[in-house]
Amino acid sequence: MAGTRGARIVTEVFAPAVLAAAMPIVVGLHAGPTWWRGLGWGLLTVFFSAVVPYAVIRVFMRLGRIEGDHHIGDRRQRRLPLLFAMLSVLLGVVALWLLGAPREVVAIGAVMLAVLAGTGLVNAVWWKLSAHTAVAAGSAAVLVLLFGPVLLVTAPVVGAIAWSRVRLRDHTTAQVLAGIVLGAVLAPAVWLPLA
Template sequence: MTAEATSTSPTRADAPDPRWRLARAVSDVFSPTLVMPVTQLLVALAVSPTTTSALKWAGLTALFTAVIPYAFVLAGVRLGRLSDRNLRARNQRLIPVLFGLLTSLVGLAVVHHLGAPREVVAVTVAPIASIPAFLLVNTLWTKLSIHTGCMVGSVVVLTILFGPLVLAVGAVLLTLTGWSRVRLQHHTLGQVLLGGVVGGAITAATYLLMT
């Protein structure tokens, strides 16, 4: 479990295997940058009195927790300061992660000040709460999968809101996400499983305490 996953993965030209291409697509679709905004939108739709207000809260939370941090990473790649948008190089993760933490805190302050429903505030805080744990483990021990951590956290939150049927769908999506990370050699199986446990536990505890 403590072994680092291979830091490089095949390019499309080097890996004609359709399963690799499927894994790449699954990894992109179920990245935290997309999973978090979708989760925030579903939560906002469930607890807001109108669709307009739900879109407002979802847009604000997504802007500060996903869009701005991801734009920062893409700018770093374009400027040559970061090797890739997945931050596979361990020594390049600290600044982007801290920047994402800062913008998320700003977003939390904004939605709280504007009077967002407590569930919206909670789903904004939950990813923030897990960042220190992931950063600490990734720095001192092994590279936890943020993909599976985010996916498990989202399934937990949506199950609390919409009921156990979410678990059936979530289990399939989580399995696909974990498989894709291992297939692309971005993580070992142990890193995928541990990332899910850490992300899910912190997200569940944070969300339940705040709602």
């Protein structure tokens, strides 16, 4: 029982929406010419990458279009919320670019869009790939690229997230590993040319 409680805590603390809110702040503070301007860019990104997508999920839950919790366990119910989330993140990336945001801030928005689209495509067409591990691995990859190899210490966190998703029986081992690969490959592929 304690293991399940720990798995639930890890799943919630490192949920995709949480990381989608944290990463733009970290990147914005790093990229901004001043801390307050960087924070502003980060918060604008958070609006498009976390606030709007999470609000859409809550609206769909209230309308009965999503059963269960905000993690949307039934992959068939993920399609429309994922589409809205991708549209929101895309609009955010365009807005950041048009407003002259620092390159790294635009890049983190593009990374989130790519990981979201990749996860969404796999989930819509084929399989219930773990969005938790895809977002976590993508976030870890960006942190390593941004701050250097010292941030490889984030790898055990990705492993803990994978464990939590399997422990809670929300995913199989193959689904969490596939999510890790997707995030770890897509994030650097998008980040490097844009940042």
